[in-house]
Amino acid sequence: MRPGDVDDEGAYARAGGRLPIDPVPDPGLGATAEALPPEAEPRRRTRYGRVLVRALPVLLIVVAVLYDIFTPRYFTAGPLYTAAPLVAAAVYSRRGTALTSAAVVAAVVGLQLSKDVIHYVDSLTELITITTVAALAVLVNAFVRRAGERLVSVREIAEAAQRAVLPEPAERIGGFEIAACYEAAQADAFIGGDLYAVQDSPRGIRLIVGDVRGKGMGAVAAVAVVIGAFREAAEQEATLEAVAQRLERALAREGTRRDGLDAFEGFTTAVLAELPHGDGVVRVLNRGHPPPLLLYADGTLRLLPARESALPLGMGELGVWPDRAEEAPFPGGATLLLYTDGLSEARDGRGEFYDPHERLAGCVFRHPEDLLGTLAEDVRRHSGGGMADDMALLAVRRP
Structure with missing residues (x-):
């Protein structure tokens, strides 16, 4: 806990691990008084x-x-x-x-x-x-x-x-606790156009969460290209900036093999992160993707937006902006949450977007899988049980 912060963990545990917006059962009636979710x-x-x-x-x-x-x-x-x-x-x-x-x-x-x-x-x-x-x-x-x-x-x-293209990461890599969640909007699909990957490297744990333009098997093929290029680059390149450039070149090669609209408008929004071994920091490089969230052990949250806007991967022909990884403290007990716009753009019946920053404020989670499970259930409740877009979630906790 940082000086001046309040320990909300006890109150959160007594609340049964609910989000602030969840209905609280009447103590005199028991858990059966809790309202049914909309779905x-x-x-x-x-x-x-x-x-x-x-x-x-x-x-x-x-x-x-x-x-x-x-x-x-x-x-x-x-x-x-x-x-x-x-x-x-x-x-x-x-x-x-x-x-x-x-x-x-x-x-x-x-x-x-x-x-x-x-x-x-x-x-x-x-x-x-x-x-x-x-x-x-x-x-x-x-x-x-x-x-x-x-x-x-x-x-x-x-x-x-599809699971071979997007495998579940190990629960523990390089001393970090890791959990991932994927929900495809297309019926009977297991993955779609969103992606995530975790790769241990000599320079630390490297992560990517991204969203490929398009749907269906064409998007799955692009996901395979991005993940394959990321795993190789994350192992070999010295910096996140170099990893991003390798992904840019891989998507450019993929674009030359495609016909029609995808040959000109294929792109991937992505956020890359690096957790150096032994250092309490996280480095983030954002290419047109929703910003990550940093959840501290006391329930406070910090958004990690990019200081300078950058084009998504695969759009290098439109202009060149130098990639710059930005660094932030990542203390023990904190959790880094990376997600795609399937989370932040989920709408309820009134058309209001889901705000993960607002919904997670004051919440404490002991394990990454608890965070993702609660978050996935809450966004389903918010959207009435149906997802309009694919959603990928990746959480990494420093013990």
């Missing part, structure tokens, strides 16, 4: 919807049987009988679909026999139609299941490939 209601509705869909085939059969029992012979529930196995094919297993189809055929046959109408032409036509649809439903279910299995396999391969 809880949509999740509950989704769960009820899934239960209803799975019960729909049974409900269709029951309604069809009751309709046939309480209406004259000339009224038929044939459409309901045919719908039941088709719905089951989409939501049930192969066995469940077969049992549903058998139940439908058995119900139709039983009702026609009980009414002594099975020998009529219209009744036989209805029975043949329902039996045919029931058999087709079993075949459709088998096709859907095989397609689902192939999709799962493809997703597992894609996850492995």
Whole structure:
């Protein structure tokens, strides 16, 4: 703790590790009095919807049987009988679909026999139609299941490939505690256009957090280029400025291989940081990226903005600005937080941006993973559970 600062850690621990903006439960009512987050209601509705869909085939059969029992012979529930196995094919297993189809055929046959109408032409036509649809439903279910299995396999391969591009850093490197978090805005994606990397070097721990222009697989390819160039440069170059220039040249080479708009407008915003071994300082070089935050052990925060603006990486042809790494104290117990604009530009229902500086003020976290977990949950709550942009978080704590 620095002289003159107040120790808020005890109060924060007693508060259960909540952010200042989180609802506080009534002491007389217990934790159940805490308000549900905004995304809880949509999740509950989704769960009820899934239960209803799975019960729909049974409900269709029951309604069809009751309709046939309480209406004259000339009224038929044939459409309901045919719908039941088709719905089951989409939501049930192969066995469940077969049992549903058998139940439908058995119900139709039983009702026609009980009414002594099975020998009529219209009744036989209805029975043949329902039996045919029931058999087709079993075949459709088998096709859907095989397609689902192939999709799962493809997703597992894609996850492995994407994790190879953006691996999780070790929890401890060079004496520093490290945690990373990534949330892709694109559904079913594991990484997108944001990136982070940590590299130990003879000159200290070097970090990068960046945001590649664009989305999809093109952005993932650019992420691979940036991370590969960073790891090599961080190991070999003597300064952060030299590392940034290596990244600039790597992106320029990548631009020559691209066609269309990306060949002219491909760029990457990035912030690079260096934590020298044994020195209580951090050096930061910013190329058009949101500024890092420094969280001290007593809960105070410091923003580390660049004194001079610089273009993002990959835009060197527009002008040359000399890179200058800026130095700041990094005492024991402090945590350095690097993030992408998916955090700072997350909006709530009123269109207000998420402000990590304001939301984290006065908070104390003992471990980097606690900070990232709380921060990710809070920004999801702020944005209503959906992310409009990818978000990458990297936290490093000096013990």
